[in-house]
Amino acid sequence: MSDARLWLERIRELPIPDGIRIMNVCGGHERSISMAGLRTALPPAIRLIPGPGCPVCICPEEDIYQAIRLGLEGEAVVATFGDMLRVPVNLGRQAVRTLEQAKAAGADIRPIASPIEARIIAEKAAGKPVVLFAVGFETTMAPVAALMAEGLPDNLYILCSGRLTWPAVKLLLDSDECVLDALVAPGHVATVMGPEEWAFVADDYRLPVAIAGFTPASLLRAIHSTIVQWLEETPRLDNCYPEAVKPGGNPKAREFLDRSFDVAAGNWRGIGPIAASAYALKPGFAAHDARLHFPDYDAGDRRHAGEMPAGCDCARVVLGRIQPDECRIYGKPCSPRSPVGPCMVSDEGACRIWWAAGVRKDSAAA
Known part of the structure; x- marks a missing residue:
């Protein structure tokens, strides 16, 4: 019997008298869950x-707009991770609404897979400004921080939109609309930052929490752990990904993060500002801070700046208040071919994942 089947059988043997709501924080977890069909199993x-x-x-929608204008008006090369190219901002249909459209309009927009590619682009750009639009959580921002700590070319700037994961979970737990009974915490983040970062869920909120990897077996093991904790009313932090997640996390990655970034309040699209949730360049990197060296092309005068598109329920999906296929525009008009909201763009977005797994409007979850 495979490990996944073994954990599934153990879960099925548990006496679960009422429904239990378990939030899986990570987009990678959601992809594994959906593609393996765990919800139906x-x-x-x-x-x-x-x-x-x-x-x-x-x-933040306004950061994407800034990156678009940097390419079109700032005459900078904009390098960013591929998922960002198709995320739309709140402009009319005839306007340039995505980095992909900005590229088609003549801006020099370059998709990259690793931050080090931005350094290579800058070194070959003969002094032309190059902006790394750095978007991601701790696992992505650690290599950005390493790049910064090793020294940047004079013409390489950082437009930082990095975020920390745990403050958003804390916001959910503090909300009057909290929708979870237990938490499966993100394995990659815990690999970098350490499992201890998630102890607050059990210690402060008395909710079960388990860290999972990305295989069905690891996820089912974590789900089993949270249900047992829930049934026994003994919430604790359980590391179900011990092969990668070690006490204290990755010391070198954390050192780079501490050397390169301060932690500040940050805006989350559709959610709003969250205290101590954003990475910001330390003053020692001011010479490479794109926010200090380029105009603020989004001065807040756009009518719907910072908002989700009309009819889009991505914010409620992100907060776990509705399932993706309960969004008013899921599938029509919002689909991977023509995304309206950001959750339908990225392969870590719940709407995109559910669509790829075959979930259509009002159908059973994958």
């Missing part, structure tokens, strides 16, 4: 809720 009393772990989905 688990007992119906278990409800798995996608959480806010998609950095593309919560990247």
